Amino acid sequence: MRLGDLLNLKRGYDLPENQRRPGPYPVISSAGVTGYHDEYMVEGQGVVTGRYGTLGEMYYVNGKYWPHNTALYVTTFKGNDPKYIYYLLSCLGRIHTSDKSAVPGVNRNELHEMAVPAITEKDQQKKIAAILSALDAKIDCNNRINAELEAMAKALYDYWFVQFDFPDVHGKPYKSSGGKMVYNATLKREIPEDWESGRLEQYISLERGVTYGKEDVCTSSSSGAIGILRATNVTGNVVDAGDLVYVPSSRVSSAQTLTKFSTLIVMSSGSKEHVGKNGIYFFDEPLGYGAFCSKITPHANARYFVNTFLQSFWFKAYIKNQCLGTNINNLTNGHINKCPVILAKEEILCFFEDAVKAHYEKMAVNAVENQQLAQLRDWLLPLLMNGQVTVS
Template identity: 35%
Template structure:
């Protein structure tokens, strides 16, 4: 800590640095919804005519300044732009940029740390539900910071963890795309292997016209509903089952389904009925407001209402997962048409759905291919949770000097077997 010095955030970081975009120019825009919760990577962008909003370039950090986005952890490092490209974003962003005292990646991790966030939250003003950070007050906040070489080493250790998380996410996206392609090839295009091992429809396999579906399907296939192939168990009103002691489960709502369990996750008694308990690998379908289908990987939890747990005693998970996922767009169109009456998907809608169902032999053959892919995806997701947990433990410890970079690097290597960037020396 002898090389750390006290300074103000305004001296250490350039807030909202000036950039120029001509009014009316079509430019890249990053809205608030493209920032994940404590996620380094920006989830895409769009193009829009520039009229107003903070401007930024690669290497800058974006921090939400409005409640509840700030408290929820919406922060990102900009690295998706072209060289010298200037983009703009939500008026509720604060843009942070390095100067002669700071390293850009260290700034990002500082902005994610409790050290920075607690100071930012303490500088919020306004009425409840509309509070925003007073940037002038935030700039005056004092912090202890290390010299730039140490900043770079701290950022490098934390980046190594995020790099691995992002690599796993990329691998999973490719695995999911491959699995979806195989499902489509077999059960949408009907080119599953025939008895001769050839693509069924393309090689002249017999097709028959279905009067209900109004199209041809392979001979021997049936028209059924989603309720015919799976059970849809709606969750509990978990607020009625609050724990009286420390023996509890996290409540899995739509927020947890999308972003994982957090410190703000609610709790439910552990002794709820077994059918309302979810485990890794369970298929979840959020049927109210935000319609989505996901395979859960966040550990044991209690299922809240507005989410179905999808199971089947007859069909493999890969089959009913993709059939539901494939039908999701139809449900979304239904919900869009019924916005004014709440776009809920009910058991009746599931019963009225129409899908084509092959024989179990064909379904199980594809499952033999897809199941190992699903297992690999789940392994990567679980590893990401371990990596994120270690990163989130190290982050405040490194930022206040309680853990040295050398100790942090050794912890990463020892516990996770990761190989850090070879050009950085962890001597401090």
């Protein structure tokens, strides 16, 4: 059918950041939710996608929202199930930009004329959407569980290594129970009297990534191929193991592979906000990584301490102050290694590792499950949309 017989697309509405006011309604642009506002332009179920470059990522919303002018949104679903339309559009792949404009953009009129496979029976649409939605819901549930587990680990880290209320010899909170504190000039704050400050290099090993050229790239099915992670694989506080470039494993040394519970940190980017962004790698399969990143491998007795510290406000503020340059911001391994850090007593460090180990192991299980669920969803999606697989 013509795509225009299933839905109607329209450009969103302009809303500069300086005109946004705090409110409950999401502003959805080509990059997804980019803020909130106290007014909305559309209500009900909605589907939004980017207006420039290519028809790419799709965003589904169920409620009132403001579609930004960098995006196209569905104004009417013409009697079709909105969630089915969302998955149908997600399946269309990258549609080439229009060459009829000086500014490359997706032409909604051209999109309306596209021929697409379509299932018109509303009941069948709902069944297809329900299956795919169930997979997405489980992925979202795992993400929320991981966010809670991460918050619990961070809260304990703050309690012990920022407020210094770790258990003393009597099992009482150290500082609150009158434990002696002394001023540390390096950290510019008081710390327990028998603790010291040091450098992050005392807890980690660090390896910078290397550059892989076009001549190195091979297919994922090539014998001995290994995936290469990029700065864009750092999403949130974790490393996403999808959308990889592949090179022959002979090009990647063991030192240049990321292993479970290592951290990938962005070392160079055109955006100052992206430099220093880091995430934990939760997967068993070793992967390589590119030149814009470094691998941080915590010592075995400080694995979770380091991973939690790297997400702390203190570390992020330190990295922000280290960014160099104007157009391209860079970090060196020296910036990371020389980062000041508290040197906790060994027994307290061990207690912390034992206390949060189960949290991080559960986060790893959920991350692996999410990867498998996403692969299943992405495999099923085109088969359901073109009728190769049906739902009884």
